[in-house]
Amino acid sequence: MKKQYEKPVLSRQQLEEELVETNARLLQANERLEQMEQTRMELFSNLSHDLRSPLTALVSSVGLLKSDPEMPTEHREELLDLMERRLRSMQTLINDMQLLTRVENPQIPLKLQPVDMGAFLEEFFCECETDGKYGERKLELVLPSAGKAVVAIDPEQMARVLDNLFTNALKYSSRGTKITLEGACEESAYLIRVRDEGIGIGSEDLPRIFERSYRVSKSRSPEDGSSGLGLAIAKGIVEKHGGEIGCESSLGKGTVFEIRLPIR
Numbered sequence: 162m163k164k165q166y167e168k169p170v171l172s173r174q175q176l177e178e179e180l181v182e183t184n185a186r187l188l189q190a191n192e193r194l195e196q197m198e199q200t201r202m203e204l205f206s207n208l209s210h211d212l213r214s215p216l217t218a219l220v221s222s223v224g225l226l227k228s229d230p231e232m233p234t235e236h237r238e239e240l241l242d243l244m245e246r247r248l249r250s251m252q253t254l255i256n257d258m259q260l261l262t263r264v265e266n267p268q269i270p271l272k273l274q275p276v277d278m279g280a281f282l283e284e285f286f287c288e289c290e291t292d293g294k295y296g297e298r299k300l301e302l303v304l305p306s307a308g309k310a311v312v313a314i315d316p317e318q319m320a321r322v323l324d325n326l327f328t329n330a331l332k333y334s335s336r337g338t339k340i341t342l343e344g345a346c347e348e349s350a351y352l353i354r355v356r357d358e359g360i361g362i363g364s365e366d367l368p369r370i371f372e373r374s375y376r377v378s379k380s381r382s383p384e385d386g387s388s389g390l391g392l393a394i395a396k397g398i399v400e401k402h403g404g405e406i407g408c409e410s411s412l413g414k415g416t417v418f419e420i421r422l423p424i425r
């Protein structure tokens with residue numbers, strides 16, 4: 162009896178094409194894994210590097226306290242204050258590291274909701290106006306006059322981004338200068354700008370400011386126990402929204418950060 166052969170579902174050429182495609186997908190997945198491993202190693206190395214100096218200061222302070230039980234109260238209190246500052250900066254660093262890891266983890270999604278951007282910016286701005294720390298700056302809000310722009314954002318995360326940009330604007334500017342928050346609506350994107358009249362960033366540093374722990378120079382950053390991760394976190398949050406963040410700056414004149422959020 163003649164054997165009946167079933168028609169092959171895929172031709173040889175189709176099979177080959179599929180194999181090539183699967184191979185490419187595997188290669189891509191492998192590259193992503195390698196990138197993630199690289200990121201993990203960098204995080205690890207930055208974390209241990211940045212924790213070492215406050216830890217060293219703490220160990221020697223404890224040594225001093227132990228070796229001199231008769232230490233004058235004034236000196237002892239100074240030492241305890243220093244220890245507290247170091248501990249706080251370690252705490253900030255660890256919290257920010259954890260936040261950055263969460264932001265960069267695709268398995269932790271944003272809590273997106275439709276938000277009227279004008280109202281959102283206004284609310285953030287009012288909070289800054291009532292926050293004493295901005296008391297010596299002129300704060301300005303510029304919003305588009307026409308229409309309501311609704312964008313899907315995670316308001317808590319986006320407020321965190323704005324908070325970092327405003328805190329930076331404050332840290333790197335002087336009394337009496339202006340900090341402006343702007344909203345603008347384009348056809349397919351909503352733009353948020355934070356503008357300051359501060360010390361600015363040089364062109365050689367500008368491409369690196371979104372890197373983890375990058376500071377233009379330690380000497381010009383106030384000793385506030387910050388982690389230097391603020392802009393890396395901000396970039397991670399904006400990109401998780403499918404948006405972009407960029408910066409233009411001129412030394413001695415000021416800086417503008419621009420966030421571009423897609424309107425879907």
Ligand SMILES: Nc1ncnc2c1ncn2[C@@H]1O[C@H](COP(=O)(O)OP(=O)(O)OP(=O)(O)O)[C@@H](O)[C@H]1O
Binds near residue numbers: 257361
């Ligand atoms: N508005 C600004 N004007 C001038 N320099 C800025 C401004 N914003 C950021 N920078 C520079 O970019 C660096 C990185 O900013 P980033 O917000 O990541 O870190 P930070 O403010 O030092 O610390 P953190 O945000 O973690 O508290 C800053 O240390 C500073 O040198």
Ligand SMILES: [Mg+2]
Binds near residue numbers: 329
């Ligand atoms: Mg910052």
